[in-house]
């Protein structure tokens with residue numbers, strides 16, 4: 161007998177949920193009842209891969225940073241001794257104000273969230289001086305970009321992105337039948353001239369992550385605005401600002417005037433990085449209202465949960481946590497960068513909270529670090545098989561990473 165595995169989802173219907181939906185009179189029966197009655201349907205049905213949408217079978221699966229518990233189990237380590245420097249999370253943890261707000265929100269967990277995320281959008285609006293109607297809340301900024309691609313990318317469309325840009329852009333494009341047009345990134349930065357040249361009459365979206373993950377490179381603010389201005393009207397520019405808060409305010413491109421002028425620009429931000437709320441999944445996009453209105457047609461009714469909304473709203477008020485995070489990151493960037501220099505490794509100067517560096521036998525080094533309880537990120541999926549990316553941690557975590565790396569390379573730090 162063939163039984164479909166349950167898939168964990170953000171409120172999407174499970175296999176049994178689907179049966180219950182179609183046969184409401186059977187609502188009170190157990191899972192085994194369904195299996196005993198309907199197993200003949202399962203055994204006779206076509207294989208799921210025969211039913212899948214075109215392209216799904218070749219769709220790559222995103223490889224996240226490995227979880228601490230997983231690595232600890234695999235290597236027989238105490239989970240408390242394992243450090244994760246693999247997903248650009250905040251080493252200080254979440255803002256205490258956010259945690260307190262999340263705890264309070266738990267008391268109302270029996271109620272659906274505010275589907276329109278009114279309080280959160282109002283707070284973001286105040287924070288960025290935008291009309292809340294210009295803000296689109298998402299289950300992480302990943303979801304914002306997923307909704308954008310679902311809303312706009314059709315088979316035959318081209319989507320322009322850097323060759324080593326955040327990989328989700330390529331996956332979303334492919335999933336929606338579009339063609340990913342990958343532009344070379346000399347020196348690992350986005351070449352705006354080359355990207356402009358790659359735009360054709362078939363281009364639907366251009367992605368510009370600044371700073372970019374995994375390279376850590378940021379484009380000049382003035383250049384980004386000029387690039388946005390110069391794009392043809394049939395193109396949507398998606399500026400991924402996941403790490404924008406790590407830039408000095410005058411280094412961060414400000415696309416709000418062009419958005420106000422109605423240009424098709426969607427800027428995406430997240431609470432996963434500097435705000436330390438990656439586990440809650442909350443982010444947002446901002447753009448011209450007509451674009452945002454269309455995105456609302458695609459999202460699930462309650463796409464951002466109530467706990468995340470409360471925490472994110474409070475986090476925006478926690479200037480102290482934000483400043484402390486910036487400070488520890490600035491110091492950590494210097495510490496890790498200096499360590500890599502001592503180890504004779506080439507690195508790409510970073511404007512974010514991680515550093516990409518080149519190392520021979522990167523996969524072996526990644527595994528050796530992992531065995532010592534230090535999780536970093538291998539970059540083969542980014543076409544960078546001889547590079548690793550390390551997130552900036554606390555001073556102690558950075559020192560531990562550098563020690564472990566020196567050990568794995570058979571070198572000394574001093």
Ligand SMILES: Cc1ncc(COP(=O)(O)O)c(C=O)c1O
Nearest residue numbers: 300301302326373402430432443
């Ligand atoms: C450049 C970039 N954009 C977007 C995201 C997605 O962030 P989230 O979905 O957690 O908001 C990430 C996460 O790693 C990222 O590095």
